[in-house]
Amino acid sequence: MIEYSNGIHIKDTLFWLDARKKSEFSFISHAHIDHVARHREILATEETRALYEHRLGKIKAITLGYNVPKKVKGVKVELFPSGHILGSAQILLDIFGTKIVYTGDFKLRKSLTARRGEVKKCDILIMESTFGLPRYVFPPVEEIYHKITDFVEKGLNQKKVPVILAYSLGKAQEAIKLLGDKGFKLSLHGAIYSLAKIYEEFGVKFKNYEPYEHGNLKDKVLISPPWSRRHKMVDELPHKKIAFLSGWGMDNGAKYSYNVDEVFPLSDHADFKELLEYAKESNPEKIYVVHGFKEFVEHLKKLGFDAEELKKGTKFDKGFSKEILLNYDLFR
Numbered sequence: 001m002i003e004y005s006n007g008i009h010i011k012d013t014l015f016w017l018d019a020r021k022k023s024e025f026s027f028i029s030h031a032h033i034d035h036v037a038r039h040r041e042i043l044a045t046e047e048t049r050a051l052y053e054h055r056l057g058k059i060k061a062i063t064l065g066y067n068v069p070k071k072v073k074g075v076k077v078e079l080f081p082s083g084h085i086l087g088s089a090q091i092l093l094d095i096f097g098t099k100i101v102y103t104g105d106f107k108l109r110k111s112l113t114a115r116r117g118e119v120k121k122c123d124i125l126i127m128e129s130t131f132g133l134p135r136y137v138f139p140p141v142e143e144i145y146h147k148i149t150d151f152v153e154k155g156l157n158q159k160k161v162p163v164i165l166a167y168s169l170g171k172a173q174e175a176i177k178l179l180g181d182k183g184f185k186l187s188l189h190g191a192i193y194s195l196a197k198i199y200e201e202f203g204v205k206f207k208n209y210e211p212y213e214h215g216n217l218k219d220k221v222l223i224s225p226p227w228s229r230r231h232k233m234v235d236e237l238p239h240k241k242i243a244f245l246s247g248w249g250m251d252n253g254a255k256y257s258y259n260v261d262e263v264f265p266l267s268d269h270a271d272f273k274e275l276l277e278y279a280k281e282s283n284p285e286k287i288y289v290v291h292g293f294k295e296f297v298e299h300l301k302k303l304g305f306d307a308e309e310l311k312k313g314t315k316f317d318k319g320f321s322k323e324i325l326l327n328y329d330l331f332r
């Protein structure tokens, strides 16, 4: 029923889920580059389609809103929020009465720029587990916001340029929303600026920002992608204080590994507690784990779940009869 090879394939249907190689038809959970490929046709939210096209060009797409069940390519599906970035969605597929949920990247905590993640009951759960170790339990998000704001304020008071390193899609927009709304003047790296414009097209409102301009950073906060740490734009700034926003900030010595002054664990992903909470709430018969630590599977087993890592060669069949398959109009 489920096959894994460069993405997840729901057997006997046209559905690929976040296929990593070109396919005829794939659901795209969100527009991060490790979840997209140039497919012939995609299923996604309007927001994900727009972000995808911004990055990869025009695409034939079936778009769906959140929580609107619909038959697509002969399969009953429903997209619902995953709380990860703008437009990110989970998918619920109903295959002959068996409910399969694929989470894509998700979180259940609040976000400033994405709809809050939801949980649905299902029979088979395919879930991400990026932070699937007990040491990855993030502090309350308000506490992290406070620390980031404090860092920026102190930097400005010391006549330094606060630099916030954040992934250009998703995390950077969280930083813009947090800091711009508090009245800080923001200078944005070009990639972050153009993605923020797409967020605005979909109703997210940002304040106090402009595109980066060389030599014009007085009293401003620079928001820039992590790779720019080594670029002269950041590296050659004379007076600066650099913070990186990442869940990996929970690791000891993270600020030394990333060569920054602070790493604040602001993440777009579920932490260990949320991953377990998700599994309990959706209460599936079978859990497949993708993108993460193998050890997370053992944690799920201890809680009594039938869990397995989804990797190349994994095949799972519920044994539907040929007759049902033939009578089911899958390819309409």
Ligand SMILES: [Zn+2]
Residues within 6 Å of the ligand: 030, 032, 084, 105
């Ligand atoms: Zn992602």
